[in-house]
Amino acid sequence: MKLLKVHGSGNDFFILDQQQFKQPLAESQLQLLAEKICNRKTGLHGGADGVLAVGASSKESAAVGRMRVINADGSEASMCGNGLRTVARYLSLQNQQATFKVQTMYADLQVKQSTDFAPQVKVFAAEISPVSFAAKDLKMHFAGREKLINQELPEIATDFKFSAVAVPNPHLIAFVSHQQLIGSKLGEIASYLNDGKNPYFPDGVNVSFVEILAENKIFVRTYERGVGYTNACGTAMSAASLMYVLLYQPQNFEQQIEVQNPGGMVKTVAHQRSNKSYWISLIGNATFVAKVTVPLADALQGDFKAITWEETGEQQAYENFVRGLKKSEL
Numbered sequence: 001m002k003l004l005k006v007h008g009s010g011n012d013f014f015i016l017d018q019q020q021f022k023q024p025l026a027e028s029q030l031q032l033l034a035e036k037i038c039n040r041k042t043g044l045h046g047g048a049d050g051v052l053a054v055g056a057s058s059k060e061s062a063a064v065g066r067m068r069v070i071n072a073d074g075s076e077a078s079m080c081g082n083g084l085r086t087v088a089r090y091l092s093l094q095n096q097q098a099t100f101k102v103q104t105m106y107a108d109l110q111v112k113q114s115t116d117f118a119p120q121v122k123v124f125a126a127e128i129s130p131v132s133f134a135a136k137d138l139k140m141h142f143a144g145r146e147k148l149i150n151q152e153l154p155e156i157a158t159d160f161k162f163s164a165v166a167v168p169n170p171h172l173i174a175f176v177s178h179q180q181l182i183g184s185k186l187g188e189i190a191s192y193l194n195d196g197k198n199p200y201f202p203d204g205v206n207v208s209f210v211e212i213l214a215e216n217k218i219f220v221r222t223y224e225r226g227v228g229y230t231n232a233c234g235t236a237m238s239a240a241s242l243m244y245v246l247l248y249q250p251q252n253f254e255q256q257i258e259v260q261n262p263g264g265m266v267k268t269v270a271h272q273r274s275n276k277s278y279w280i281s282l283i284g285n286a287t288f289v290a291k292v293t294v295p296l297a298d299a300l301q302g303d304f305k306a307i308t309w310e311e312t313g314e315q316q317a318y319e320n321f322v323r324g325l326k327k328s329e330l
């Protein structure tokens with residue numbers, strides 16, 4: 001079985017092109033495969049944050065291909081912003097196209113090749129959409145609250161104000177001080193809301209703390225549903241950028257925002273359509289780290305003795321790029 005190890009801003013994945021098989025993997029196999037190869041201790045070459053399953057788009061879709069997102073714990077998500085940029089690059093090479101649509105769970109999303117951030121640091125832009133603040137779209141249950149826009153949540157924490165937004169996967173965003181950003185509260189709140197037992201987010205939620213560094217410059221730290229802390233979360237950085245504009249800089253729609261994260265940096269632009277709906281452009285690296293082969297049967301048992309791992313050389317280029325950034329640190 002062929003895999004491609006990729007990352008967007010250090011949020012890393014295995015791309016699994018299902019078209020290599022006569023039949024796509026059974027759902028149970030796809031889930032087990034993600035759990036086995038992504039495990040950071042026992043997985044494939046250090047594991048990953050998830051699997052991006054690429055396949056043919058459905059016949060009624062005009063998209064060039066389809067992306068499904070399987071978290072490291074085997075749960076499926078409706079969207080992955082960092083992953084979509086790497087799938088966009090993969091499909092652009094496969095189809096010799098620089099701009100096209102990719103089918104995701106709830107929408108066909110526009111992607112396009114953008115200007116490299118540095119030599120061998122390939123960059124793609126991805127449409128992050130649809131956006132909703134509705135509790136039903138977030139699968140969020142706080143008594144009597146249909147929306148959460150910069151509100152206290154005494155049920156889960158004091159000293160913070162939260163906004164809940166689906167892009168379309170669910171995000172809980174709080175703007176915080178640097179001390180709060182680097183503290184333990186994020187992990188405490190997020191692990192509770194992702195315990196599978198709490199009454200507020202029964203399906204879990206991605207939780208992010210955001211520090212405002214300057215105008216149009218923010219730092220986003222995320223504890224992801226189905227994964228835990230990641231270097232970056234593309235949909236979280238997009239959701240945080242939209243909340244930053246709505247809450248602090250309502251004139252800054254259509255302006256580029258620099259979003260720093262523990263894994264590097266991406267750029268975002270918040271947009272509002274004429275019908276008043278919002279969407280976000282997420283612009284960042286789409287790094288191919290290595291071409292990988294592993295027998296499927298071995299991988300399903302967590303046996304990675306017979307793998308091949310062929311580095312592309314891009315990871316070194318990405319690390320040089322990050323070293324050159326004037327970046328805040330946790």
Ligand SMILES: N[C@H](CCC[C@H](N)C(=O)O)C(=O)O
Nearest residue numbers: 077080081082169233234235
């Ligand atoms: N953990 C997320 C899916 C991956 C999103 C993230 N890696 C991104 O880049 O957007 C969720 O369960 O909604």
